[in-house]
Amino acid sequence: MARPGSRWLRPEAILKKNDNKGERFKEFLAEAEDILNSMGKGLLKLGKGVKAGVIDPNVLNSVFRSAHTLKGISGIFEFRDMTVLSHSLEDTLDMLRLGRLSLTKEVLGCIMNAHELLVRMTASKGQEDLSKEVRNIQEQLEKSRTARKQSISGQINKEVLSVLTEYEEHRLRENLKDNRNVYIITVKFPLTSFDKGYASLTGRLKEKAELVATLPSSRTGNDLIFFDMLIATTHDKESILEFIGGSAESEIRVLSEGSDKPPAVPEKPEAAAPAQAKETLRRTSNTVRVNIRKLDGIMNNISDLGLIRSSIGKLGMEMRSRKEFSVYALELSRIERLFERKVSELRDGLLDVRMVPIGQLFGRFDTFINKLSLETGKEVAMKTHGEETQLDKLIVEDIADPIMHIVRNMVDHAIEEPDLRQMLGKPRSGSISLSAYQKGNHVVIEVKDDGAGINPDAIKAKAVEKGLIAPEYAEGMSRQEALELIFLPGFSTKDSVSETSGRGVGMDVVKENITRISGVIDIETAEGKGTSFFLTIPITLAIIQALIVEESGRRYAIPLNSIVEIIELHPGLDGLVDQDMIFLNERAIPSVRLAWFFGYGTAGRGASYGVIAGLAEHRVCVLVEKLVSEQDVVIKPLSRLVNAQGIAGATDLGEEGTILVLDVTGILETVIRERKSLLKA
């Protein structure tokens, strides 16, 4: 039956569950990330090589291969910007490995810029329009290619030269330049097993020499196959012959023998790229790459198990009240406790899976600081401590940017130029250290520099100048309060555009990002000596124990971690309850009625409980009507689009619906800020 074309509703287009193209693209991005990662490591090595004056050809080759692969796979996904850029990069790298271009600091700088842009492209999933930047880098790369290298003429047999590829010729010349011995070994193998024999010989030969080229020999024999292997080595002819001895019948011809000048030999080159190792498709790693969203799914199931367990518990309690069921009730209780233990273990196991060592993050800063130091002309070295400290993977990702901004600011502003440092009696190279350690349920990350430090008076003056605070207010400020002014929005807008901090991300954003994950940021500084930023963040946001409270008809969850004390409010209590303060143990703690904080009315109902919460030295007392229960909840973050103060996330309570999880630090800070401005007025 021919249905005419029509424009009806097409329900199958909606609820398309399988977005295949999207999945494959995500895999491609992960692959690209991996490639760029190893490219980055290679570039670092090349950087060191440039400084030492010796470049390892294997590293250069592997970086070239990375660019080449990237060009290929990005082409499949029509990721134009990436294809174009990696192609240009590949061209430069090709010239380098063929010896047609010298790897200077400038050229390496270009390459690193290209690498960084590729990283950015991958991170933005191709959504950002970077065509201008791509053209920019392309031009840079093109310019770098025009500086050609002078070829070194050598006395090499024209005949031999004619059969070598450009790369092989380059390697030959390099070895000659380094004064190595170059030999041609003619080897023969039985036809039936030559591949094994050849593989074994080359494997062993690698220890003593570089195999520049393998050429088919003109010699022939019965059931034999001959090869001419062109090798370069520091060993002499006799020892080589002796070395290969029994593995093949061979004869050796000398192409060139080094003079007395000691050759410039690099330290034993880094282990060859895996492609040169024994050929296998089997991976050696024991790890599994998992999309963290899948873990979320499993987490949901575990929290559902938790709810089921509590239903079993309730049933048990009911049964206990009836005499005829008491035996069964006891048994049920026992089972429930067993169940709870297992669910707990399951949950802990899953939380553990999500944990990654923070070293994973610290490692990314190597290249970054290198690049910053190249750009600013300042010398900066990085130190790390506590890399094995574990954190939830998602939290690690959330703190990556804040730490990056702090480090950038440090290199830009805090660390002095090498000459100045020398005058000040400091080592020419500045140092930035990243350290992490666990403190209870939290991890403390310290980002420290040995630069100029922060002057609280200068901060105050700048804040007043920018109209962020009133001059009278500035006068009464304590040193610590003055330092914290840098977290005010609008504080760090750039007066002059600097190359690295041109994007102008201020410390206020850093603080906001940390607060969003229920963390706290503190500063310590000593003028002339340096500054430290302390980020205190929870180890995991996933499952926490929470107190459920009720206020103006709504329920909320407060993480138990952040509850210091719960007090019951009666008239005539030991401590005095004031409108805005509560006095407890001779300490004045700011207090706020939760309903008022959220802008709801209380319908005349009074607060019966005060939940005293805090983090580190800060305290707040949140007054609520009722306490409901205590239970484990899985905190889900709210979307980035919902920016709510005092809310850390939300959680599903099964039948009772979704309730909000409070962020006590956020409430505390807001309360203090709002009251300060009231006091001012």
Next chain:
Amino acid sequence: MDEGKKEITAPEQAFQNSLAPTEKDYEESLEREKDEETIQIISFYLGRVEFAFELTSAVEILKERKVTEVPRTPEHIKGILSVRGEMIPVFDLKKRLGIDEPSQGQGRIFITVFDDLKIGFLVDRMGSVKDIPVSGFAPEGDGKFSLFSKGRIVYENGVGAPMLDVAKLVNIPEAGER
């Protein structure tokens, strides 16, 4: 039927020779359509006005249901909704666009993915999924809703709808900001 008679601009090239196109003309137009690039859109109604979003990823449509309110957020954010364990912000589109018409009956919450964000929009009722040829899309602003739209889609026969820009509707922060 004849609401607002409109002068049509005919294309430079005539696709028919007679007043009524012939069968051949018709077949050719189908061929042409196959070659023309189209974008897929999904339309919905706020009050009596029709709007559309570009359909770039799978969407989900739920009957309107209770959304958990989040205090101290703008009025057009209705709150958050838990969908399979994920917290999705729900935007009240009528409030966002300043459309003051009463809802008739139960609305729909239409969940779409933008970038890596899942977003829910509360609308009155859903329309349909359509393929619009790129030529039927005018990138100029539309006046009343131009702040939030990517332009206007002109359907084949003159009826059109503003195509809303999700990024502008939810005010997605720039990279680096929050």
Next chain:
Amino acid sequence: MNSELLFAQFRLSIWDFGVDLRCVKEIIRHSKVSARPGLPSFIDGVILLRHMEVPVIDLRKRFSVSSSKESEIIISSIEGRITGLAVDRVVDIGVPATEYRKGSLNKYACGPWDSCVRSVIETDGSRIILLDLTLLLSEQELRLLDAPYESVTT
């Protein structure tokens, strides 16, 4: 007679009609029929369809029945001319007419459409008046449809 007849069922006011599915090209749900100068009177407007201007005949006007606010357009081929027919609503497509009774027109089914009625069939308790589109337009009207197309430039 022909037991394999499939038709498209549509509504005009309180009546249900059907046309041979082989004549139906497509159905446009949301229509905006536009005016165009120089149209013969039996044509009520044109709609743009993939850059073609398809003349539209409003069947409700033609058959003098009241029309609903909404209309849908059946793009049909009448003797090889592509024409749009404006109706209230297209109810179903691909309804088989396994049997039909000719001449069972009764008071209910009589109307200005008599000249192009093929038969009346009953399915599921509703009465459907099957029309023969070849009988819808007169010779003169067909000739007007063949008139050269002049594009209007603004």
